[in-house]
Amino acid sequence: MIGRAALGLAAAVLAAFLLAPERFAPLLRPLAANGAPPIYTQTSLLGLTLWHLALVAAAVAASTVVAVGLGILVTRPGWRDVLPLARTVTSVGQTFPPVAVLALAVPLMGFGSGPTLLALFLYGLLPIFENTLAGLTGLPPAVTEAARGMGMTPAQRLVQVELPLALPVILAGVRLSAVIALSTATIGSTVAARTLGEVIIAGLLSSNTAFVVQGGVVVGTLALLIHAGFVWLERRLAPGGPSDRR
Amino acid sequence: MIEIEHLTRRYGDRTVVRDVSLTVGRGQIAALVGTSGSGKTTLLRMINRLVQPTAGRVLIDGTDTATVPAHLLRRRIGYAIQGHGLFPHRTVAQNIATVPRLLGWDAARIRARVDELLDLFQLPPVEFRDRLPHQLSGGQQQRVGVSRALAARPDLLLMDEPFGALDPVIRASAQADLRRIQRELGTTLVIVTHDIDEAMALGDRIGVMDQGLLLQYAPPRAILTDPATPFVARLIGTDQRPFHLLSLSRVADLATPGTADGPPVAPDASLRDALALCLWSGRGALPVQGGGVVTLEALRRAARPGGAGADP
Ligand SMILES: Nc1ncnc2c1ncn2[C@@H]1O[C@H](COP(=O)(O)OP(=O)(O)OP(=O)(O)O)[C@@H](O)[C@H]1O
Ligand SMILES: [Mg+2]
Numbered sequence: 001m002i003g004r005a006a007l008g009l010a011a012a013v014l015a016a017f018l019l020a021p022e023r024f025a026p027l028l029r030p031l032a033a034n035g036a037p038p039i040y041t042q043t044s045l046l047g048l049t050l051w052h053l054a055l056v057a058a059a060v061a062a063s064t065v066v067a068v069g070l071g072i073l074v075t076r077p078g079w080r081d082v083l084p085l086a087r088t089v090t091s092v093g094q095t096f097p098p099v100a101v102l103a104l105a106v107p108l109m110g111f112g113s114g115p116t117l118l119a120l121f122l123y124g125l126l127p128i129f130e131n132t133l134a135g136l137t138g139l140p141p142a143v144t145e146a147a148r149g150m151g152m153t154p155a156q157r158l159v160q161v162e163l164p165l166a167l168p169v170i171l172a173g174v175r176l177s178a179v180i181a182l183s184t185a186t187i188g189s190t191v192a193a194r195t196l197g198e199v200i201i202a203g204l205l206s207s208n209t210a211f212v213v214q215g216g217v218v219v220g221t222l223a224l225l226i227h228a229g230f231v232w233l234e235r236r237l238a239p240g241g242p243s244d245r246r
Numbered sequence: 247m248i249e250i251e252h253l254t255r256r257y258g259d260r261t262v263v264r265d266v267s268l269t270v271g272r273g274q275i276a277a278l279v280g281t282s283g284s285g286k287t288t289l290l291r292m293i294n295r296l297v298q299p300t301a302g303r304v305l306i307d308g309t310d311t312a313t314v315p316a317h318l319l320r321r322r323i324g325y326a327i328q329g330h331g332l333f334p335h336r337t338v339a340q341n342i343a344t345v346p347r348l349l350g351w352d353a354a355r356i357r358a359r360v361d362e363l364l365d366l367f368q369l370p371p372v373e374f375r376d377r378l379p380h381q382l383s384g385g386q387q388q389r390v391g392v393s394r395a396l397a398a399r400p401d402l403l404l405m406d407e408p409f410g411a412l413d414p415v416i417r418a419s420a421q422a423d424l425r426r427i428q429r430e431l432g433t434t435l436v437i438v439t440h441d442i443d444e445a446m447a448l449g450d451r452i453g454v455m456d457q458g459l460l461l462q463y464a465p466p467r468a469i470l471t472d473p474a475t476p477f478v479a480r481l482i483g484t485d486q487r488p489f490h491l492l493s494l495s496r497v498a499d500l501a502t503p504g505t506a507d508g509p510p511v512a513p514d515a516s517l518r519d520a521l522a523l524c525l526w527s528g529r530g531a532l533p534v535q536g537g538g539v540v541t542l543e544a545l546r547r548a549a550r551p552g553g554a555g556a557d558p
Contacts, residue, residue, distance in 0.1 A: 146331030149296055150344045150394075151321030164335050239334040239378060 007228050014221045018046045021214075031210035038210045040199045049218060051194040055113055056181045059120030064174050067125045071132025071170075072158065090129040093122035098184050102191050116188030116195070123184060124177035131173025135166025168238040175230035182223045186215070247272045248293065248402065248434060253302035255288050263288050264458040265302070270451070272307075273432040275425075276463075277439055277449030279481065284455040286438040287328055290404050293436065294323045306402060321348055324400035326408045328438070330391035332379040338364070338390050339375040345398040363393040366423055368416070384411040389420065396427065403428070405437040409444065421447055442482055446490050454478045466494055471551035488549035492517035500548055501538035506531035511540065521545045 017024055021039045028038040039045075067090065074083040098119040105115035139162060147161045163170075186197030196215050203211025248270045255263040263285040270276040278286045291297040293304055295316045304311045311319055324345075332341050342360045351359075361371040367389040379387055392408045408424075409417045425448060428435050439445050445452050446466050453463040454477075462474035470491050473479040482490070497520050498513035510533040511520050517540075523532055524542045531541040 140331075140334075142327055142329045142331035143333060145296060146325075146327050146333070149294060149320055149325040149327055149331075151317045151319070151348055152344075153317050156348070161333060165333075239380065 007225065010221050011225055014218065014225075017214075017218070018049055021045050024214075028210040028214060031213055032208055036206065036208045036210070040202060040211050040214060042202065043194070043198065045196075045199070045214075045218070048194060048196050048198060049222070052182075052185055052196045052219070053222070055116060055188065055193065055195060056120065056178065056185050059117050059181055059185075060124055060174065060178045062117075062121045063124035063177055064128055066121075067128035067173070068132050068170060070125075071129050071136060072163075075133065075136045076154070086129065090126040094126035096122065098123050099187060099190075102187065106191050111192040113188070113193045115191050116185060116193040119188075120181045120185060124181050127176040127180075128170065128173040131176075132166065132170050135169030136162055138169070139165055165239070168234045171230060171234045171237065175227060175234070178230065179223045179227050182226065183219055186219060247305075247307055248436065249305040249308075250289075250293070251303050251305070253289065253292055253304065254300045255285075255292060255297060256300045262458050263292070266455075266458075266460045267302075268453060268460060268463045270434055270436060272434055273428075274450045275428060275435045275437065275448050276451050276453055277437050277445035278453045278455060279439060279442060279445050280455030281481070282440075285458040286455055287406055289455070290406055290436060290438055293404055294320050294325055296320075296325075321345055321398070322400055322402065324395035324398070324403040324405075324433075326392045326395035326403075326405040328406035330379075330387045332387055332391060332394070334379050337376050337378055338369075338382070339371075341379065341390060342394045342397050344394055345400075349398055351398075359397060360393075363396060366427075367393055367420065385413065385416060388412060389416075392420070392424070399431060401431075401433060403433050403435045405435065407438055407440060410440070417444075424448070442486070442490070443493075446493060454481060456481075467491070470494075489518050489521075491551075492521055492545065492549050495548060497534055497540050500540050500544050501534045502541070502544065503537075504531070504539040506533045506539045506541075508532065510535045517545055517548055521549070 021041075025038045032038040070086050070090070073079050074086050101119035101122060102115045105118050109115050109118070143161065143165070144157070147157045152160065185193075185195045186200055188195045189197030189201050196219050199211050199215030199218075203209065203213075203215065250266060250268050253263055253266045254261065266285075266289055268276065278289065280286050288297055292299045293311070295311060306319075306323075333344070336344075339357075339360045342363055343356045346356045346359060360375065364371040364374055369386060369389060374382075374386070374390075379390070382390065388408060388411045392405065395403060395405065395408075409420055412420055421444065424435075427433070435448075437444075437448060439448075449466055451463060452466055452469050454461045454469065454474075456477050462469060462478050464472075464474075469478065469482060470487050473482065493516045495517045496513065497511055497515045497517060500517060500520075501513065506529070508527060508529055511523055512535050520532060520540050521542075524530070524545065530543070531539045533539055
């Protein structure tokens with residue numbers, strides 16, 4: 001498949017670049033004006049990438065736990081009243097600009113990863129929450145009725161039937177949040193979080209396009225790969241997906 | 247035994263089941279028929295409390311079902327849902343094993359039971375055990391749905407149009423299997439069906455519903471010969487009445503001493519089959535296996551209200 005080959009190639013090039021960036025210097029030199037260094041060397045690019053990924057993973061994991069939990073809660077009988085409130089909270093989390101979150105959080109949390117983590121966490125809630133809601137409320141009625149009719153308790157229905165069937169939709173929400181967080185995390189470097197944003201900002205400050213491009217391309221490629229990974233997982237987990245064909 | 251007492255269900259100001267009372271004796275089959283939207287499914291689902299009655303109550307073996315935790319009640323009641331409702335992410339075997347697993351059966355016993363049921367419904371276990379529901383035909387899905395309802399050998403079975411998607415051949419054998427299992431285990435069964443033939447073939451009693459009302463609840467013969475309302479007569483279909491009536495009695499019930507020519511008919515064949523054989527072979531009488539004859543004349547009498555078998 002062409003798509004898969006392209007992804008494999010992208011992953012290989014990315015790995016090669018992160019492990020030995022100096023080898024790509026000739027490629028980037030034309031972008032670096034007046035003999036400026038073509039490769040960012042203040043910090044190891046590999047190290048920054050790992051920090052960046054860790055930050056995103058932590059934030060998305062937190063968003064997932066909270067948003068899925070909230071989605072489960074508001075779909076339980078007796079808790080429907082909480083739905084409008086949960087919707088408002090998650091929507092505000094998304095509409096409030098991450099930059100503003102950073103600005104407000106720094107005085108409270110200080111510089112470093114904290115404010116960025118908070119901004120990414122809030123920004124990621126909405127897609128996961130909405131997808132959890134869609135996944136849990138969009139189940140075929142005959143299936144949920146059968147689960148009740150067989151004598152499953154509410155907890156057994158949730159764990160054995162509702163969540164497994166909603167999982168692909170929930171994962172699509174996590175994927176969306178992860179991809180958004182991956183690019184949004186770059187702004188964390190304005191408040192001293194260690195992310196690939198550092199490279200881009202260094203490029204902007206010194207008018208070095210080579211830095212901007214390498215930072216941007218690494219983030220973009222990571223987003224592409226993570227997106228593809230999630231899509232693959234969603235397909236595998238969907239009933240009737242490729243893994244079922246025998 | 248199920249005793250349904252004055253059950254009513256309202257949605258808003260619409261009453262979809264209206265003051266229905268009926269009793270199904272232990273080991274008996276009640277078949278519910280009626281037009282679409284007449285409240286059959288709702289009535290059925292009030293028995294296992296999937297629908298909460300607005301008024302009235304259900305007693306199972308004398309116990310008010312409202313006093314038992316709903317999930318424990320449902321594990322004791324087999325339920326084949328309209329449109330099968332199989333879990334799409336679970337294999338055929340896992341689907342069938344649902345209630346036994348909830349009841350904590352051990353793995354070997356579950357596996358044996360699953361294979362037994364698959365065999366019974368003509369789905370070879372090796373081939374079907376590990377398939378997912380979407381890899382089955384509609385008729386196969388329905389049979390798995392029925393197997394799942396039967397899995398834990400419940401004393402009480404609720405079935406909502408379980409055989410709707412089966413072709414006539416498999417349907418007839420599935421009905422016969424169900425009847426056999428039901429007799430062997432003494433299961434009490436309430437079955438909803440659109441098919442009057444099926445209701446006649448299975449029901450010890452037939453309940454006819456219209457617009458939430460139970461118009462008549464009586465043995466098949468009484469429904470045929472003494473319909474409570476014109477609607478009941480219309481639903482059963484006047485043109486088929488003599489044949490339904492004949493299908494309710496066995497050849498042995500009508501056999502008289504004597505001899506006749508040609509191939510014999512089995513004593514447990516229905517009178518309907520005997521009539522068909524008479525007409526097809528142009529004979530006025532058929533020899534009965536093991537002695538005696540059944541005559542066309544007797545069959546004609548039996549096809550009329552008040553004919554043979556009216557007072558067994
Ligand atoms: N949850 C509900 N809310 C409102 N109305 C309902 C609900 N469930 C059923 N009804 C209505 O109750 C009536 C009876 O429904 P029910 O499913 O019992 O009919 P049925 O006899 O089983 O029909 P069918 O033969 O088509 O399956 C229908 O008019 C239906 O629209
Ligand atoms: Mg129905």
